[in-house]
Amino acid sequence: MGEFLLVTIQVDMHDQLALRLQDDLTQAIDANGTKGVLIDISALEMVDSFIGRMIADISGMARILDAKTVLVGMQPAVAITLVELGLSLPGVATALNVERGMQLLKHTRDEADADTALER
Amino acid sequence: MPTLHSSGELPLKSEHDMVLGRQTVRRLAQEQGFSLVDQTKIVTAASELARNALIYGGGGMLKWEVLLDGLKRGVRLTFQDQGPGIANVELALTDGWTSGHGLGLGLSGARRLVNDFELDSVVGQGTRVTVTRWK
Numbered sequence: 712m713g714e715f716l717l718v719t720i721q722v723d724m725h726d727q728l729a730l731r732l733q734d735d736l737t738q739a740i741d742a743n744g745t746k747g748v749l750i751d752i753s754a755l756e757m758v759d760s761f762i763g764r765m766i767a768d769i770s771g772m773a774r775i776l777d778a779k780t781v782l783v784g785m786q787p788a789v790a791i792t793l794v795e796l797g798l799s800l801p802g803v804a805t806a807l808n809v810e811r812g813m814q815l816l817k818h819t820r821d822e823a824d825a826d827t828a829l830e831r
Numbered sequence: 832m833p834t835l836h837s838s839g840e841l842p843l844k845s846e847h848d849m850v851l852g853r854q855t856v857r858r859l860a861q862e863q864g865f866s867l868v869d870q871t872k873i874v875t876a877a878s879e880l881a882r883n884a885l886i887y888g889g890g891g892m893l894k895w896e897v898l899l900d901g902l903k904r905g906v907r908l909t910f911q912d913q914g915p916g917i918a919n920v921e922l923a924l925t926d927g928w929t930s931g932h933g934l935g936l937g938l939s940g941a942r943r944l945v946n947d948f949e950l951d952s953v954v955g956q957g958t959r960v961t962v963t964r965w966k
Contacts, residue, residue, distance in 0.1 A: 723853060725846035757853065757871060759878040760936040788871040796875060796940035797926055
């Protein structure tokens with residue numbers, strides 16, 4: 712995966728586990744100089760306001776650490792429910808699956824590299 | 832009038848109980864033949880209400896009932912706690928209002944995800960929220 716970090720959430724998490732993931736992930740971004748984080752939630756059958764907030768927080772924290780987060784694989788039933796619940800995850804980039812999410816991260820990285828080259 | 836098909840109770844004393852509660856509600860909704868979207872809605876509502884009972888109510892109980900009304904089948908969930916209660920129910924049902932550190936979507940969001948929603952709260956005695964989703 713190189714400079715990108717892939718996080719696959721496989722289990723129905725209790726709240727403390729979700730918070731620990733947030734901690735572990737921000738530390739991993741910092742330690743590895745990660746530029747992109749892919750969070751795959753295709754195995755999640757439910758996202759409530761707590762998990763939703765955790766995802767939004769990870770995205771915000773990663774941005775401050777100069778990394779882009781892309782959320783991938785949300786099941787349609789989960790998306791419908793999440794919006795009806797009142798959570799539309801503003802500011803969180805999404806993609807349909809891991810492959811497209813990876814393309815999005817690479818595109819963002821290449822653009823950033825081009826900008827850096829121009830500055831020189 | 833709907834008739835009672837089956838019922839049961841689960842404690843809500845820990846985060847692990849919340850996970851078990853979600854799994855139980857998922858199984859009940861599946862057994863009634865709910866669509867995947869309807870299953871997800873009632874499980875998500877249950878998760879919000881269970882968390883409220885745990886965090887704000889200091890723990891409580893989840894009572895589940897399967898209802899039959901003619902050809903309709905429903906799952907009714909009652910979340911009961913003996914916590915401080917809610918002084919202003921109308922305010923607590925407003926999007927974005929929170930007494931804690933959450934997003935303030937728990938009660939108002941859960942209400943949107945079910946067909947019937949009832950909230951009874953007595954300050955100093957506790958809160959009871961009853962929700963029903965029909966197939």
